[in-house]
Amino acid sequence: MPQLTYLEAIRQGLWEEMERDPSVFLLGEDIGPYGGAFKVTEGMQKKFGEDRVIDTPISESAIVGAAIGAALMGMRPVAEMQFMDFISCGFDQIVNMAAKIHYRWGAPVPIVIRGPSGAGVHGGPYHSQSNEMWFVHTPGLKVVAPATAYDAKGLIKSSIRDNNPVIFYEHKYLYRRIRDEVPAEDYVVPLGKAAVRREGTDIAVITYGAMVWTALEAADLLAQKGISLEIVDLRTLLPYDEQCVLSSVRKCSKVILLHEDTRVGGMAGELAAVIAEKAFEDLDGPIVRVTAPDTPVPFSPPLEEYFLPNVQKLTDAARQLAAY
Amino acid sequence: MKSGNSSRGAVHVPEAGGAEAQLAEQQERARQKDPQLLKDLLEKMLLVRRFEEKCAEMYTLGKIGGFCHLYIGQEAVAVGAITALEPQDAVLCSYREHGHALARSMDPGPVMAELFGKSTGCSKGKGGSMHIFDQSLGFLGGHGIVGGQIPLAAGVAFAAKYLNQPRVTLCFFGEAAVNIGSFHESLNLAQLWKLPVIFIIENNEFGMGTPILKTSSIRNLSEKAGSYEMARAVVDGMDVLSVYDGLSEAVERARKENLPTLIEARTYRFMGHSMSDPAHGTYRTKEELAEHRQRDPIKRYTSTLESLGIINQEYIDDLDSKIREVVGQAVTFADESPDPTAEDLTTNVYLP
Numbered sequence: 020m021p022q023l024t025y026l027e028a029i030r031q032g033l034w035e036e037m038e039r040d041p042s043v044f045l046l047g048e049d050i051g052p053y054g055g056a057f058k059v060t061e062g063m064q065k066k067f068g069e070d071r072v073i074d075t076p077i078s079e080s081a082i083v084g085a086a087i088g089a090a091l092m093g094m095r096p097v098a099e100m101q102f103m104d105f106i107s108c109g110f111d112q113i114v115n116m117a118a119k120i121h122y123r124w125g126a127p128v129p130i131v132i133r134g135p136s137g138a139g140v141h142g143g144p145y146h147s148q149s150n151e152m153w154f155v156h157t158p159g160l161k162v163v164a165p166a167t168a169y170d171a172k173g174l175i176k177s178s179i180r181d182n183n184p185v186i187f188y189e190h191k192y193l194y195r196r197i198r199d200e201v202p203a204e205d206y207v208v209p210l211g212k213a214a215v216r217r218e219g220t221d222i223a224v225i226t227y228g229a230m231v232w233t234a235l236e237a238a239d240l241l242a243q244k245g246i247s248l249e250i251v252d253l254r255t256l257l258p259y260d261e262q263c264v265l266s267s268v269r270k271c272s273k274v275i276l277l278h279e280d281t282r283v284g285g286m287a288g289e290l291a292a293v294i295a296e297k298a299f300e301d302l303d304g305p306i307v308r309v310t311a312p313d314t315p316v317p318f319s320p321p322l323e324e325y326f327l328p329n330v331q332k333l334t335d336a337a338r339q340l341a342a343y
Numbered sequence: 344m345k346s347g348n349s350s351r352g353a354v355h356v357p358e359a360g361g362a363e364a365q366l367a368e369q370q371e372r373a374r375q376k377d378p379q380l381l382k383d384l385l386e387k388m389l390l391v392r393r394f395e396e397k398c399a400e401m402y403t404l405g406k407i408g409g410f411c412h413l414y415i416g417q418e419a420v421a422v423g424a425i426t427a428l429e430p431q432d433a434v435l436c437s438y439r440e441h442g443h444a445l446a447r448s449m450d451p452g453p454v455m456a457e458l459f460g461k462s463t464g465c466s467k468g469k470g471g472s473m474h475i476f477d478q479s480l481g482f483l484g485g486h487g488i489v490g491g492q493i494p495l496a497a498g499v500a501f502a503a504k505y506l507n508q509p510r511v512t513l514c515f516f517g518e519a520a521v522n523i524g525s526f527h528e529s530l531n532l533a534q535l536w537k538l539p540v541i542f543i544i545e546n547n548e549f550g551m552g553t554p555i556l557k558t559s560s561i562r563n564l565s566e567k568a569g570s571y572e573m574a575r576a577v578v579d580g581m582d583v584l585s586v587y588d589g590l591s592e593a594v595e596r597a598r599k600e601n602l603p604t605l606i607e608a609r610t611y612r613f614m615g616h617s618m619s620d621p622a623h624g625t626y627r628t629k630e631e632l633a634e635h636r637q638r639d640p641i642k643r644y645t646s647t648l649e650s651l652g653i654i655n656q657e658y659i660d661d662l663d664s665k666i667r668e669v670v671g672q673a674v675t676f677a678d679e680s681p682d683p684t685a686e687d688l689t690t691n692v693y694l695p
Contacts, residue, residue, distance in 0.1 A: 044505070070505065076535070081528035084494020085501055091483060092433075092502030112525070115488050116495065122691045123466050124476040124484065158692050182694035258693075 023201040026194040028168035029133075030059055032175035033097065035205060037067050040095060043179055046073040046082055047099030047134075056101045057135055057194055079109035086130045087117050087184075095179055100134030103188060104148045117184040118159030127182040133175065135191035136164075137229055137279055138327055142191075143318035149228070149280040149311075154186045155257045155289075161210055162257040164188040166231035168199045170254055173208030181210060190229040197232070213260035215267065219249035222337055223267035225290055226277040227253040230328060234277055237333040246341045256286060264290060265298050272303040273340050277328060282310040304343040309336050362637065365582065369647045372584035378653050384426060384583050385648060386662060388418040388641050391442035393663075393670045394451060395614075398441065398458060401674065402618045407458045411472045414442035416613035419640035420545050421446045423578075423586025424513060424608070427594050433481040433499050433512045435492040437545075438473035440485050443515060447482045449475070451673035461680035468683045469691065481510070489550075490520035493529040493542065500533065500540035504601060511597040512540040513590075518607075519550025521564055530605065534571040539597035541590065542605045545580065547612040552626040568605035580610030581640045611635040 023031065036043050045060060045067075051074040054061030064072035075082050079100065086096035100106045106113070113132065120128045138147035154160050161183050165171040171189070178185040216231060217238050224234045231252045238248040251267050253259055268274045274294060276287035287308040294306055309328050317323050373381055395413045402411050414421070417439075425434060425446040436443045444454050449465070457464030458472050466474050466485075473487035483499065486492035496514035503510035520526055521544060533540050544564050548555055556562070568575035574596060578589035586608055593604035613636060615622050623632045648654045 076528070076531055078525075078528035078532065080525040081494045081497060081532045084491075084525060084529065085498035085532060088483075088495035088498020088500070089502040089505070090498070091478075091495070092499055092506065092508075094502050094505065096498075111488055111491060112494060116486075116491055121694055123470040123474045124478065125467075125691055126476070126478055127694050161693075 020200040025197040028172040032172040044071040083109035083112035103136035133187035137190040139192035144315040147316035213263035216250040219247040223271040387422040411618040412439040419583035423583040427590035444475040452676035455673040456677040459677040462683040463680040490523040500538035518546040533603040565607040580608035
């Protein structure tokens with residue numbers, strides 16, 4: 020089976036959907052000859068033409084709004100945000116228009132807004148954020164965050180075929196660092212389904228995005244110390260796979276909620292609430308969060324290292340919880 | 344219609360020449376039109392007027408709650424503009440859009456039921472006054488965020504061009520919306536991509552309670568099109584035929600040349616911003632309102648048609664009672680419709 024990077028897998032998913040369905044088109048800043056800031060759409064305008072791979076002005080509100088309007092007319096636009104940090108410029112169109120049109124009118128809005136998020140590349144405060152919770156708190160949207168190349172392809176294809184607006188968080192740190200087996204043929208990964216990345220018995224670690232890899236590395240180290248982690252990759256944050264989360268928590272009786280996003284109002288808070296509501300009796304220890312602190316993302320490499328959760332921070336937390 | 348830059352400097356006073364000159368201009372426009380079209384325009388305007396008056400009554404009775412923005416005074420704009428369209432065209436509006444929905448021939452029953460919050464409303468009671476919608480008529484809302492619909496209109500027009508469908512998109516918004524960023528983003532996109540879309544500014548002079556002179560650095564709002572090398576026009580928003588003629592020209596430009604137009608329709612709102620504020624007393628005087636009421640678009644138009652012998656008082660009376668009956672039926676429909684149930688709360692959030 021071919022080995023593809025996370026980035027190549029996303030491109031292949033977009034490419035196949037463009038070939039499969041003429042109503043799919045791409046729009047965004049510098050996605051044409053330039054190929055996108057990270058080259059996700061490299062070669063696509065040459066293949067599909069300027070009519071279907073459209074360079075736009077730097078106008079996020081118009082990009083998202085035009086995508087919504089085109090979707091109302093039966094098209095399936097995929098809009099790129101050059102960095103997910105810039106999505107704030109199109110915020111109104113996403114949360115007030117896209118998210119509520121089906122509710123208000125019953126009309127489908129099958130758009131995908133995708134782009135790079137996350138830290139680890141010294142991008143500083145405006146090019147490193149994990150701002151997914153802005154949209155997880157917006158009923159009517161779906162929010163997706165793949166961790167593997169296989170999932171990145173399967174999830175972008177599912178997102179394009181979904182009849183609801185989907186915000187698709189690619190992790191820029193993974194673009195070229197992750198490579199795995201990606202079938203060359205058509206397949207989809209369903210939205211709303213988590214994956215157990217590693218079976219374990221002592222502590223369930225619920226996470227997503229780049230932190231899945233941090234968790235797997237920590238699990239290897241802790242296994243040598245006799246602590247067995249089960250790693251759950253949420254893959255979709257809204258709607259999230261509550262059953263999968265609860266089943267791993269019940270199995271392990273202890274849980275760590277891990278994410279790169281900041282702490283207050285992060286996904287961990289929501290998961291902690293649902294675990295406390297529905298699996299309280301199954302817990303043998305406190306629900307533990309390992310997250311970034313409540314600060315902007317710093318530029319300076321050592322500061323960024325302090326900011327980000329990492330293997331050390333996770334193993335420390337796991338050892339403490341295991342001993343509880 | 345005046346193409347290009349307008350020579351009118353002051354927006355706030357009726358044109359020099361006054362009522363007589365305006366009447367003469369309207370008569371001249373009317374002479375060139377089919378009498379049936381002229382009668383249809385009157386019927387639509389009167390329907391909107393009576394519907395909105397009924398809304399005010401129902402609001403006072405507590406049958407309609409929440410926020411309710413009435414269109415009384417501005418009827419000529421929606422009716423004149425939408426009548427210039429074909430059935431395959433698309434219309435997007437702001438939140439003061441009951442009149443546009445009726446002008447687009449939406450059944451008044453589901454519109455009134457939506458205002459009543461009933462399950463038979465066009466949004467099943469989930470949207471209310473600002474979210475009127477009917478995709479089968481190409482009526483794409485009803486948008487409660489100022490200017491939020493402008494980028495959507497660019498996308499709807501883009502799809503028409505992409506899919507090679509002969510659709511013109513007409514996007515209404517108030518004059519206060521020209522100061523939000525997405526207005527400019529969308530105009531740039533529309534001209535850059537040569538989209539068959541018409542942006543129409545309904546300049547009723549007030550963004551809620553603040554006059555346009557306090558919020559816009561320029562008076563002739565259509566001049567903003569110049570920044571994008573877009574065609575522009577100014578129409579008299581109190582003259583349904585001025586609006587109709589101006590739109591017809593822009594529609595042709597969109598349909599034949601795939602080019603957008605920015606139109607400013609100068610109009611005036613006779614009611615408060617919403618049902619929550621008085622028509623005068625805070626940001627405008629009783630006298631100012633009374634002066635503008637002299638320009639009532641329905642009164643002027645009725646006089647024009649009478650003077651040309653197209654209608655007479657008997658016709659007007661018959662039409663009015665017929666329309667009052669239609670509006671009464673809409674109220675009965677809304678009144679007798681069931682409320683939404685608790686089960687309806689969670690439907691329509693996601694599509695399968």
